[in-house]
Amino acid sequence: MSREKQVPMRQQDSDIRIHNFDEVPLGYTEEEAILEAERCLQCPNAPCGEGCPVQIDIPRFIDHIKNRRFAEAIATIKEENTLPAVCGRVCPQENQCQVVCTLGKRLEPVAIGKLERFCADWEAEHERYCPEVGKETGYRVAVIGAGPAGLTAAGDLRKLGHEVTIFELLHVAGGVLMYGIPEFRLPKEVVKREISALEEMGVKIEVNKVIGQIYTVDELLENGYNAVFIGTGAGLPRFLGVPGENLNGVYSANEFLTRTNLMRAFRFPEYDTPIKVGKCVITVGGGNVAMDSARTALRLGAKESIIVYRRSEQELPARREEVEHAKEEGIKFQLLTNPIRFIGKDGAVAGAECIRMELGEPDESGRRRPVPISGSEFTIKADTVVVAIGNGPHPLVPRTTKGLKLSQHGNIVADPKTGQTSKEGIFAGGDIVTGAATVIEAMGAGKRAAAAIDRYLKEKK
């Protein structure tokens, strides 16, 4: 095995996997992991650790793998990261730790994400590492939302000895990890396992608790909680606002994925929630959510699954790996194209009228702005449309918390270093603050807020 390239991870063949919901990459064996770990140079300055939003001691855990100390390897990761089985699968390492890896300057960087996943999977098969919980402080903290931000804040606060209760509106904890990201990328058993580790540490999780409706945030503070962390995410689906969007068969990506992942509609009628997918499905958007939707559509029986995106391939915001997976599976890309109207037949969608786009001057995001080419309208046939153009802040907590400062887009305004909001004792982090971002950034925000809450509680005394 040359040192130039990463040890490849075995994966399900594309012609088989498009017919099932099983995970696509299959994981490293111990031998493969050790081989990959041996590529690491153990750089003294370890730039990779700096690239990690939760600052895992990367060379140390890799060194443990190299020396077959797998239990120590996972313990090293878990010192900083409560959800390694998740992060090893869905983090964009190619923009974080791996982009700065010294080896990557000349060769392929160390496959840090794959090694992280290996450690977490190894732990699942062996004994569980349970972080130590500090002496009980007697302080009570309420965490709203059981997504990556809330789970991380809860885990860290619990480690510091505080009593932590998470309130989650859905019937399961996990946030996007459970309802959004598909089974074939992140098996729900994996998420459940990580969450049960938190419960073993003594974090209480109350599902079916819709904060803002059952209690307001202020009521939580009045009812004996000393501080609140809000991690309610960006759950509000955006629509294009074009004619025909309310036709039957036009789904938001959130609805499409929630029916499939959370409600398990891919096993209807064994499970009670149905989903309807036609022969030809178009997904509008170019991010991870769009890739996930288009790939889900194939697995639900679509003969043709097309991504319609208004910029060019270069600007696709999805992870490279996911775009490649989508292509392998036969997803078609209709780039520089934007729907302007959905066409209906008997109340259901039958097609999309689209217009071709070209790239103009860069906009505020630095990417070249797509401009419609007049007269270039054309129609794509579609029995199902999934709109995956992004999500706004979940409205319930912002709407019902008086005096909480919000941005113009309705996100909660919070100090990026501490998560402190405009109200005393109330902290926030994750997608509800930043807008839709990544799992690990939400976790980083949860971590920083946990540290700030700990300081706040101690100073208040």
Added chain:
Amino acid sequence: MYTILSKMTLSSQIREYVIEAPEVARAAKPGQFIVLRLHERGERIPLTIVDADPQAGGVTIVVQEVGKSTREMGDHFHAGGSVLDFAGPLGVPSEIENYGTVICVGGGLGIAPLYPIARGLKKAGNTVIGIIGARSKDLLFYIDRMDAICDELHVMTDDGSTGRKGFTVDPLREILSSRRKIDRVWAIGPAIMMKVCAEVTREFDVPTVVSLNSIMIDGTGMCGGCRVEVGGEAKFACVDGPEFDAHKVNFDLLMSRQSFYHEEERCALDRYLAAEKEKEQREDR
């Protein structure tokens, strides 16, 4: 797990349950709803809150057995048992104030959500005229309860098996035509009933509120599956409603969207009924 405190049959297909959920009971207001899931494989079913008792911690809901899940609930979920999930209160509460004279129209299962609103309106000092109706006698319920809070009650059935023969819109039109001053109308029931009521009250220019029961999943604003068109704009029934200005609602779109899963609903019900039958036969043997 949420304990079923009591179960009562209101009519051949309609049952009333009281579920133990003290925190929901404490916060619930007229016009709001909950989402319930029976078991691990269950769907999330939105149901209106009919009553809430903060002291005893019970939340009353009324279920019409129309599909697989509601049939299953009627057949297998009894007092003393429990349901797996129960989340609420959801949605924006009704705007209850003293308007003067109000008409409350309830059709079929819509009588259940209408009742707490009518009661609230009465308590707020309104003169309340009730109109309730159903296809036939065995689908009608809450006549006594409505009678107790309404200043005047009209009972209608399509087939005349009880009350007057006709539709709920008939007395509505008569009252409005009689030039009595009506300050506001609530109409809750099947989409088609709400649509015709809205058409009549528009003629007489009386502000009218309807409660929209679109298909929902989360019930908290996260999927957009419940979207309806109000005043030409898309709104989420679960968080922006469920109540809207009747004169602005696109009822045809609502009806079309409600019917999207008919085939699947049919298939799930048939499969359930077949399995039940088989179970019965096995037990007989």
